[in-house]
Amino acid sequence: MNYKNLTPQENEYFAENELIQIIPNFKEDQFQFISGTFGPFRPAKPVTVPLWLAIYLKSRNKCSIQLPKWLDYSCLLTIKSIEKEIVAEFSPDLPYYYYEIATLLFNNCSDEFSGVGQQSSNLQKLKSVIEDIYEVRKEKLLKSIRSVKAEDTPIMNLSSIGAVELNQVRPAFSSAYSILYQMQNLMEQNADETQVV
Amino acid sequence: MNYSEDGGSPLQNDYGHQSSNTGGKAANKGGQNGNQKKNQFMTPADYLSREQDIYGGDLNGLEDMIDNSQDEERQIDSLNADHASSFFSQSFKNQLNQNQILTGFNMSDCTQNLQIKQLQQLLHNEKSSPELLPYQTILIDKVTKLINNQEQQLQAPVRDTDDRFFFNIHKMELERVKYMLKSYLRTRILKIERQVVYIIEKDLASLLSDPEMQYAWTLYENKKNYFQVAMFNKIPTTLNPFEKDQLEERMITVPNSSEFVFARFLKSHDVFHFTKDIEAKIDKDNIYFLPYSWIKESLQVGEAELV
Missing domain, CATH: 3.40.5.60 (Ribosomal Protein L9; domain 1)
Structure with a gap:
């Protein structure tokens, strides 16, 4: 078992720790958690809670979830076009766990996506645009990480890349570049030694 | 989604126990019996229950203590876990601001415990770094204490259905934090197992907690014994690298x-x-x-x- 790589499930766990806003329909005092205090809960008053709690309450019909600002069709379309335009960087308008958060929300509160005046296919449109962004960013990441020169300046700014993209390239590229870098160092050492001789 | 029912973590593999088993096998090979093994090193689970044992005798007094110390322990906005923490809390605030801009939510109505955020950061660091990082004694002890306090509070019986619902939520949260702590300890155990010769030979005890060091020593001794029995008894002593004062550099796997x-x-x-x-x-x-x-x-x- 490789401890280095995070599984998609682990990433989902971390994504569930991110905060989101809900509108509860019950009355309860503050939740005194180890990880913080949330609440008090009053009907129709927005409250910030971790995503896992929001999903749990939602599954019991105790609240409705407020979608984050970036999870919006027109907003995501803009991000997508920006992603296609800029080659070297990644749009900072998406959170690190954007893919996981979006998937969790799609799967657990699909009814929140069909708002007033929206077409019923809103959810499908959102899903496909998230997939598109993911594909575009994946291609860009592969391209830029391939251009890292282990022998010259082995550093690459990936700006605000997401967890899901990183997870794909981490195992292969991390070890491959380590070997390249070591070989480079060895070659330099050899070159130095021959110069001395 | 419901983690509370089985009391488990999102990922069921409990490596802490696995590794303790491998240690146990090795201990038996070395001719020690199971009881001794238990005293010699602690599994992460033992470590979790350690503090409970200390307070075990005096539950009433403990409850009073929890009430008084709860807010103090949580340390919502200030944190003195280690030297990096003031910087950490600053950078965390920045992250929170960034998060508010991204999501469009006003998150001022909740307070988060920075210690848990820091534990998450520690876990990520530990998972990705090739070397073993220093064990964060103060932080881990504090988190362990918080977990034990919460566990004590959740022991009261609940009858009301409505209360039961909120009780379960608290339990879920407790299990999530416990999972994170166990995951951190498991990652370290896995790393220690891989780098055990390096840790012992280079004397890196300062990076390990006491139970971890005990574990590393036992593992090292048992490995040595096993090599002795399986191979070195049959070849001349001069060829046995463990007989020398120090292992040769090339025999130690360096991270x-x-x-x-x-x-x-x-x-x-x-x-x-x-x-x-x-x-x-x-x-x-x-x-x-x-x-x-x-x-x-x-x-x-x-x-x-x-x-």
Whole structure:
């Protein structure tokens, strides 16, 4: 078992720790958690809670979830076009766990996506645009990480890349570049030694 | 989604127990019996229950103590876990602001415990770094204490259905934090098992907690005994590297410190000197792909985190 790589499930766990806003329909005092205090809960008053709690309450019909600002069709379309335009960087308008958060929300509160005046296919449109962004960013990441020169300046700014993209390239590229870098160092050492001789 | 029912973590593999089993097998091979093994080293689970044992006798007094110390223990906005923490809390606030801008939510109505956020950062660092990082005694002890306090509070019987519902939520949260702590300890155990010869030979005890060091020693001794029985008894003593004062360098697997990692800088630098020839401009909150040895110092002072 490789401890280095995070599984998609682990990433989902971390994504569930991110905060989101809900509108509860019950009355309860503050939740005194180890990880913080949330609440008090009053009907129709927005409250910030971790995503896992929001999903749990939602599954019991105790609240409705407020979608984050970036999870919006027109907003995501803009991000997508920006992603296609800029080659070297990644749009900072998406959170690190954007893919996981979006998937969790799609799967657990699909009814929140069909708002007033929206077409019923809103959810499908959102899903496909998230997939598109993911594909575009994946291609860009592969391209830029391939251009890292282990022998010259082995550093690459990936700006605000997401967890899901990183997870794909981490195992292969991390070890491959380590070997390249070591070989480079060895070659330099050899070159130095021959110069001395 | 419901983690509370089975009391387990999102991922069911409990490596802490697995590794204790392998240790147990080795101990038996070395001719020690099971009872001795239990006293010799603690599994992460033992470690969790350690503090409970200490307070076990005096429950009433403990409850009073919890009431008084709860807010103090949670330390919502101030944190003195270690030297890097003030920087950490600052950078965490920045992250929160960034989060508010991204999501469009006003998050001022909740307070988060920075210790748990820091534990999450520790876990990420530990998972991605090739070397074993120093054990964060103060932080882990505090989190363990918080977990035990919460566990004590959740022992009261609940009858009301409505209360039961909220009780379950608290239990779920407790299990989530416990999972994170166990995951951190498991990652360390796995690393220790891989680098056990390096840790013992290079005397890196300062990086390990006491139970971890005990575990490493037992593992090392048992490995040595096993090699002795399986092979070295049959060949001349001069060929046995363990008989020498020190193992030869080439026989120790050294963690590869030039391994490439993904790291997020929490502080901007106009010019950051990685080596004497190479410098670069570092932007805050950006993720970089670079050799671990370059970021090691920033990592130690908490100005960067691995992802």
